[in-house]
Amino acid sequence: MTNPTDQDALDGRLLTHVPGLDVLLDGGLVHGGVYLLMGYPGTGKTTLSNQVCFSHVERGGRAVYVTLLAETHARMLRNLEAFDFFRPEAIGSSLIYLGAYMVLQEKGLGGLLQMLRQVIVDERPTLLVIDGISSAQALGASDVALKEFVAELQVMADMSGCTTLLAATMTSEQASAPEHSIVDGLIELTLKRQSQRTFREIEVLKFRGANHFLGCHHLEIARSGVIIRPRTELLLARRPHAPSATEMRRAPTGVPNLDTLLGGGFLTGSSTMLLGFAGSGKTMLSLHFLDAGARAGEAGLHFGFYESPDRLLEAADAVRLPLRKHVESGLVDLVWQPALKYELDALGDALLANVARRNVKRVVIDGLDGLRQAAVYPERVIRFITALVNELRSLDVTLIFTEETLKLFGPEVELRIPGMSALVENIILLEYLDVGSELRRLLSVVKQRASGYDTSVRELCITDNGITLAEDAHSARDILLGLEKLAAGGAVNPGSSRGGVRGRSR
Amino acid sequence: MSRALVIDDEFAELEMLALVLEAEGFVVDKAGDGLRALEMLRAQTYDLVLCDFRMPIMSGIALLTTMREDAKLAATPFILMTDRYEKIGDPSVPVIVKPVRMQVLRAVVASLLKPKN
Numbered sequence: 051m052t053n054p055t056d057q058d059a060l061d062g063r064l065l066t067h068v069p070g071l072d073v074l075l076d077g078g079l080v081h082g083g084v085y086l087l088m089g090y091p092g093t094g095k096t097t098l099s100n101q102v103c104f105s106h107v108e109r110g111g112r113a114v115y116v117t118l119l120a121e122t123h124a125r126m127l128r129n130l131e132a133f134d135f136f137r138p139e140a141i142g143s144s145l146i147y148l149g150a151y152m153v154l155q156e157k158g159l160g161g162l163l164q165m166l167r168q169v170i171v172d173e174r175p176t177l178l179v180i181d182g183i184s185s186a187q188a189l190g191a192s193d194v195a196l197k198e199f200v201a202e203l204q205v206m207a208d209m210s211g212c213t214t215l216l217a218a219t220m221t222s223e224q225a226s227a228p229e230h231s232i233v234d235g236l237i238e239l240t241l242k243r244q245s246q247r248t249f250r251e252i253e254v255l256k257f258r259g260a261n262h263f264l265g266c267h268h269l270e271i272a273r274s275g276v277i278i279r280p281r282t283e284l285l286l287a288r289r290p291h292a293p294s295a296t297e298m299r300r301a302p303t304g305v306p307n308l309d310t311l312l313g314g315g316f317l318t319g320s321s322t323m324l325l326g327f328a329g330s331g332k333t334m335l336s337l338h339f340l341d342a343g344a345r346a347g348e349a350g351l352h353f354g355f356y357e358s359p360d361r362l363l364e365a366a367d368a369v370r371l372p373l374r375k376h377v378e379s380g381l382v383d384l385v386w387q388p389a390l391k392y393e394l395d396a397l398g399d400a401l402l403a404n405v406a407r408r409n410v411k412r413v414v415i416d417g418l419d420g421l422r423q424a425a426v427y428p429e430r431v432i433r434f435i436t437a438l439v440n441e442l443r444s445l446d447v448t449l450i451f452t453e454e455t456l457k458l459f460g461p462e463v464e465l466r467i468p469g470m471s472a473l474v475e476n477i478i479l480l481e482y483l484d485v486g487s488e489l490r491r492l493l494s495v496v497k498q499r500a501s502g503y504d505t506s507v508r509e510l511c512i513t514d515n516g517i518t519l520a521e522d523a524h525s526a527r528d529i530l531l532g533l534e535k536l537a538a539g540g541a542v543n544p545g546s547s548r549g550g551v552r553g554r555s556r
Numbered sequence: 557m558s559r560a561l562v563i564d565d566e567f568a569e570l571e572m573l574a575l576v577l578e579a580e581g582f583v584v585d586k587a588g589d590g591l592r593a594l595e596m597l598r599a600q601t602y603d604l605v606l607c608d609f610r611m612p613i614m615s616g617i618a619l620l621t622t623m624r625e626d627a628k629l630a631a632t633p634f635i636l637m638t639d640r641y642e643k644i645g646d647p648s649v650p651v652i653v654k655p656v657r658m659q660v661l662r663a664v665v666a667s668l669l670k671p672k673n
């Protein structure tokens with residue numbers, strides 16, 4: 051995710067420097083605008099408002115933070131001390147905190163306005179935050195009075211060029227229509243629960259003068275402060291994409307006979323789904339792929355959810371795959387994301403940042419279920435993956451997804467994400483067969499878009515030297531014919547995906 | 557101490573403008589229309605008039621014309637505020653386009669005169 055540059059600050063926009071927020075707003079706040087930041091307690095309004103203030107003064111601005119809450123400044127600042135953006139030296143000089151609850155209580159909105167005018171003239175802030183405007187309603191201010199208050203704030207903002215944030219404990223459903231219509235922007239923070247997961251979201255409901263991102267986006271509060279993750283599919287849709295390469299190049303898989311089936315390897319920039327039950331060889335195959343790339347000087351990334359980097363290195367060592375050497379040289383990066391620790395857009399950001407930073411040309415996402423589990427809204431997964439595939443294709447990155455099939459044996463292959471088979475360019479199926487008392491593996495190329503391929507089934511073995519694929523289809527044919535004979539004799543239950551007998555049901 | 561008269565039919569703007577001039581060292585009086593302002597100008601000496609262009613009852617340009625025809629008021633420094641650029645044909649009258657920015661107002665006032673404390 052690339053945040054707008056300071057050049058945008060020269061174009062009448064005030065950059066908040068909150069990660070993701072300026073992207074969401076299509077370039078930051080507008081100088082002199084008045085914005086309503088809504089949300090229940092705990093959604094992050096105070097943290098976000100303060101973070102904007104500290105970022106602003108760090109870059110030469112002046113900010114005044116006015117609270118209309120009964121909570122003392124000392125208490126609020128104590129709670130902010132844990133954040134990296136907190137700079138105590140700015141307080142009292144370029145960042146001023148004022149309490150106006152008493153003014154509001156004793157003199158109403160008129161008295162508050164008088165105070166704010168004086169503050170603007172005396173302190174000359176370029177950013178003003180008024181936290182707790184809902185206190186005015188609690189103290190009996192009418193909707194009309196609030197509307198007039200906001201209108202006068204806009205006059206002040208216009209004249210002083212001071213951007214104003216009003217933080218209010220309310221939701222968009224509760225906020226009255228006049229406030230909605232008068233302010234230059236409406237931003238809502240929410241805290242939602244889905245099953246046992248609680249997550250924060252931000253939505254820009256209104257924003258004058260810019261093509262902001264619509265809909266809800268993930269918000270997290272980390273030690274660095276608020277981080278906003280615009281939905282990956284929207285973000286990537288706005289990026290200009292380089293035209294596709296006209297020359298068709300191949301990315302060898304590292305398994306020689308597989309490259310023969312594919313006509314030399316995967317087309318660069320293509321996406322492949324490796325389908326198979328656990329232990330069928332998907333991860334090992336993907337490590338061969340990264341090894342092949344590293345040998346050719348191409349940077350690779352294994353983005354996994356199941357096995358830790360140490361486990362992967364042990365597995366590679368066991369089959370004499372020089373993965374460890376590639377990791378030590380920096381050519382291959384093993385990134386492990388424990389399931390459910392991160393949200394979908396955070397994963398997308400991390401993956402794309404790694405690709406950009408290291409000029410990665412080969413990516414393995416091991417496996418798709420990790421992305422599915424990270425998604426708060428399951429229906430988003432295919433859109434997210436589509437955006438990711440398109441982005442990596444435009445970067446000429448060759449991508450492999452591993453996906454576990456639900457059944458060890460059987461005629462059906464179920465895909466858990468609808469639309470995946472149409473999305474990816476290539477599909478390779480890894481199957482188990484129970485032959486007498488022995489488990490055998492078969493590999494077949496089910497699909498390769500934009501290129502011919504060998505449709506023959508090949509036996510796959512995992513040896514001390516990694517994955518080997520039979521040179522021809524004979525052994526696979528023998529296995530299948532042998533099973534058919536066994537089935538004809540009634541010794542094995544039917545259940546093959548190939549019209550004969552393939553595996554047996556348990 | 558210098559005295560300024562601010563004339564604007566918009567209350568919120570009137571209050572802000574008055575505060576800005578007070579911060580610059582002026583004693584400030586306020587009026588909501590040109591006719592009321594004329595009454596105040598004939599009753600008191602002002603060192604500066606800051607006036608909105610369009611107002612009910614008597615507009616800013618009408619007030620300026622009346623002042624220029626009155627020997628006692630003709631030389632009073634006058635700043636006109638308008639929501640679009642207006643050519644008024646009097647080079648001695650600065651015109652500030654609204655929304656009036658505080659720093660612009662300060663600069664125009666400073667260039668027009670110096671407040672006496």
